Amino acid sequence: MADTLTATALTLKDIARQAGVSLATVDRVLHNRPGVRPDTVRRVQEAIERNAFQPHVAAAELARGRARRFAFVMPSGPNPFMQQIEAYLGEMSAWLSARRLNVEMIATDVFDPSVLAASLEALSADYDGVAVVALDHPRVRAAVNDLVDAGTRVVTLVSDVPSSRRHHYVGIDNIAAGRTAGALVGRLAGGRSGKVAIVAGSQGLRDHAERIFGFNQVMASEFPELSVLPVLEGRDEDDRSGQLLARLLGRHADIVGLYNVGAGTQGVAKALSDAGRDKVVFVGHDVTALTRRLLLQGVMDAAISQNPGHEARAAVRVLLALARGEPILREQEKIRIDIVMRDNLP
Amino acid sequence: MADTLTATALTLKDIARQAGVSLATVDRVLHNRPGVRPDTVRRVQEAIERNAFQPHVAAAELARGRARRFAFVMPSGPNPFMQQIEAYLGEMSAWLSARRLNVEMIATDVFDPSVLAASLEALSADYDGVAVVALDHPRVRAAVNDLVDAGTRVVTLVSDVPSSRRHHYVGIDNIAAGRTAGALVGRLAGGRSGKVAIVAGSQGLRDHAERIFGFNQVMASEFPELSVLPVLEGRDEDDRSGQLLARLLGRHADIVGLYNVGAGTQGVAKALSDAGRDKVVFVGHDVTALTRRLLLQGVMDAAISQNPGHEARAAVRVLLALARGEPILREQEKIRIDIVMRDNLP
DNA sequence: GGTGTTTTGAGGTACGCAACTCATTTTGAG
DNA sequence: CTCAAAATGAGTTGCGTACCTCAAAACACC
Known part of the structure; x- marks a missing residue:
């Protein structure tokens, strides 16, 4: 009925006694200090393992001093x-x-x-x-x-x-994060067919590139009804991201999904609402004061976040x-x- | 450029000196031991706060002994x-x-x-x-x-x-968990209209009742196109849950969503697949070996999890x-x- | 002023380990 | 067997706190 984890109340002294050596030698082994015969090292290590000995972290920390x-x-x-x-x-x-x-x-x-x-x-x-x-x-x-x-x-x-x-x-694993974003955009689009936009800071950033990679992977394999448009590089700036997206929205009336890979969220959200395209599934990253508000307002549908x-x-x-x-x-x-x-x- | 958090290298001795008392008195104050004039207590506490003194946790732990x-x-x-x-x-x-x-x-x-x-x-x-x-x-x-x-x-x-x-x-906050499940079922159903089934262990369990409450809240307010069927009480058992659900699926051809509040997942999944209703959006709880498999197979669409x-x-x-x-x-x-x-x- | 009580100081011990010194023993090479 | 080098034992000190004792001082009361 009662199952006990842990226990050890052993100290270095006990280990020394069991191994048949002195405290100094145990100390030498424990801190890989030189001057101990390999044979003796083994004896000490065996005693340590046999007892699953764990140095008392508080004592060690205290003795350490600095x-x-x-x-x-x-x-x-x-x-x-x-x-x-x-x-x-x-x-x-x-x-x-x-x-x-x-x-x-x-x-x-x-x-x-x-x-x-x-x-x-x-x-x-x-x-x-x-x-x-x-x-x-x-x-x-x-x-x-x-x-x-x-x-x-x-x-x-x-x-x-x-x-x-x-x-x-x-x-986090950014490829998996991108895949997750893709799955969300695809699933939340609910079978509608159309185009999907991607706004990133830069494809030169490793994390952004990986997310886009994962995103495309999922889109290609699981949502053939959605076609991904070329990536917009907004340099994580609100204005630039917003302008690029606004232009894209103007050119494509059938955009049903949007993945914002990095920052620039403010601009992206503004472009969406200015264009009156609030039906577009919008998935982005990170929980900030802004994204929190957008989620509550229903502008953003989901945020991928690393705490x-x-x-x-x-x-x-x-x-x-x-x-x-x-x-x-x-x-x-x-x-x-x-x-x-x-x-x-x- | 370099901003330092923390620092304190003060000890009890320093506090004692600053407060103009002995170590023993500081100790008495720190552990609310009796025999110190209120006035002196204040002086000591002020010294502690003034220096944001934190007892060295390692030393305290070690001294404590047991x-x-x-x-x-x-x-x-x-x-x-x-x-x-x-x-x-x-x-x-x-x-x-x-x-x-x-x-x-x-x-x-x-x-x-x-x-x-x-x-x-x-x-x-x-x-x-x-x-x-x-x-x-x-x-x-x-x-x-x-x-x-x-x-x-x-x-x-x-x-x-x-x-x-x-x-x-x-x-976790189980009401919020239920709301989350509701939002997922609703969103993943992608605008289809129809019925939604709920399988729970028992409505007498507080956590299950709260989840159902949150789920219904969201369904009622945000997904009018979906109507929630009466809760099935499967007692967290595979067989019972499966049988109840199978019967329900037989009676309603237009079930588009399913929320499994507790356990009994195996039975629920079997009933779904036996009925050939793999289009039903299936949201459940917890990541186990089973739900992991079901998610990978696409049988389950999402799991709400508390780690x-x-x-x-x-x-x-x-x-x-x-x-x-x-x-x-x-x-x-x-x-x-x-x-x-x-x-x-x- | 004397009495008893409360408050305070001074000091010690112990906790388990790190890190060190120095003396002693063991070992191996010649 | 000798001797230097290597290995080991024995011991010390200190880390910062908890917890304890005992004596001294301050205080309150009559």
Whole structure:
């Protein structure tokens, strides 16, 4: 009836006794310090595993003494999504300081590979961990790898550099996000046939390109009655996105769906309503004050969202776990693709 | 350019010095121990607030000595959702034991108020915290309140007792979940008119009743072309649910939507396919091995899900924060209503 | 002013581990 | 067997807090 998880009340002393060595030797093994015969290492490790011994994290943290420093390298300039991440980190401040963790925000131009790489190099060995919104570029990759080699834990945030040796990626699978958007547009169009518009920031951005890829995949395979128009590149700007879309709407009377891949939402929504095309199925990304309002008004039909609060906290937790040598709770740190509609607005 | 969150490296000694008292007095104030003049209490508290002092959680935990015990009171019998919660707790075992936390699962008949209440009373003061899948009933409420009065932290899990003095509820807003299901059925039906069927476990269950309420709300206000048929009560059993639905499908040729509120999914899906009615929009709850398969096959169109892993971890974190007197990260512990479709299957 | 009570100070111990020193033992090569 | 190098034992100190004791000081009351 009662099933107990965990238990261990063992200490290092117990492990030492079981392995028939002294505390000092256990300490050497535990921290891969030199000067222990391979044979002895094995004996100690066996004792540790046999008892599923876990060092008391509180004791370890206390004994360690110095505080940990993490850096968050984020895009400069006004970006609501990034501002939300900052805000959520701010809400954690009591949590952070109770654990003697220092988190510093470093704003830089993450879209310029050399600037970003330089920012990363400048961090050197000052930090125990770094979370970075990383552009996928050889120079950035090299900078990330250098950090890793220097012993810094590195987590990519929102945007990944898969080819680097970063320890972890905190963000969503953008192809799957695009597929989800496609499925929503297709399903919500309800069998109507016609055209579908795509507004993106730029096809050069990896995340936007991946989303479009996923979107097209689904449209092609599952909704033959819908044909996708060429992508409009609005550079994530309201005005430009709005103008491009307005022109497109004027040319095609049979547009039934719209996928807004990035920002520029304000302009897109305005173009739609100016043209009186509120029947168009409109799917976009992220829950902001604006998209929330559009969803409630019925202008937007669904938003694909990655929870910025979750991403901020996950990045901190992953960096901390890596620094402590604790296992990462993969399931917990995985960022889900949220479908947000009017009735499940968070 | 670099903006630093947190910092504090202050210790109790610093607070004592600033307040002009001894360590012992600070300790008395911090733990509301008696024997301190109100005036002195104020001075100390001011010093604490002025410095935004946070006790070092690791030091506190270590000094405390004894381990913490939490109990999870969960339904007995085979229940995939609950089994998932157990499984996720199991995955945390290293995390738990590194913090010297003991979590015990206690299986009981949570649907019988007196049995559940008795199980809760039996816990008495043995546990620092209790998470319970709580039936909303006066006797259960009394048992919960008794636990709270005895100094145990109580969290309701999945199913709430709002009128009790439990410290926290970890679960979703079921009315909103029902509304979301309604919006999905309505939107995915794509303007077709016809009837909509509802299969529930029982309307006596609070969560099911709330979901149905939310579902009907949306259907009535937003989808006048759809009419909702009387609720079928399948008691969460495959056979019964399947038979009831099969009969209903036979009587109504114009059913275009189906909302499965609880379990019995296997039976529901079978009835649908046996009747060859795979065009029916089918929305259900929870991501299990079965619903995952049905989504991939296109039999189910969407699943409303509350992440069981998140719920398990949130319950533990909340209990721990409550026990330590730490603030709860509300945003983090809030359980979202996930819409899961084929392409964003986790 | 004396009495008893309340408030405060001073100090100690313990928690489990990290990180270090130094002496001692073991090992292997010559 | 000798000797240096490697391996190990034994021990110390400190991290910041909880929790405890005991004595001293301040206070209230008659």
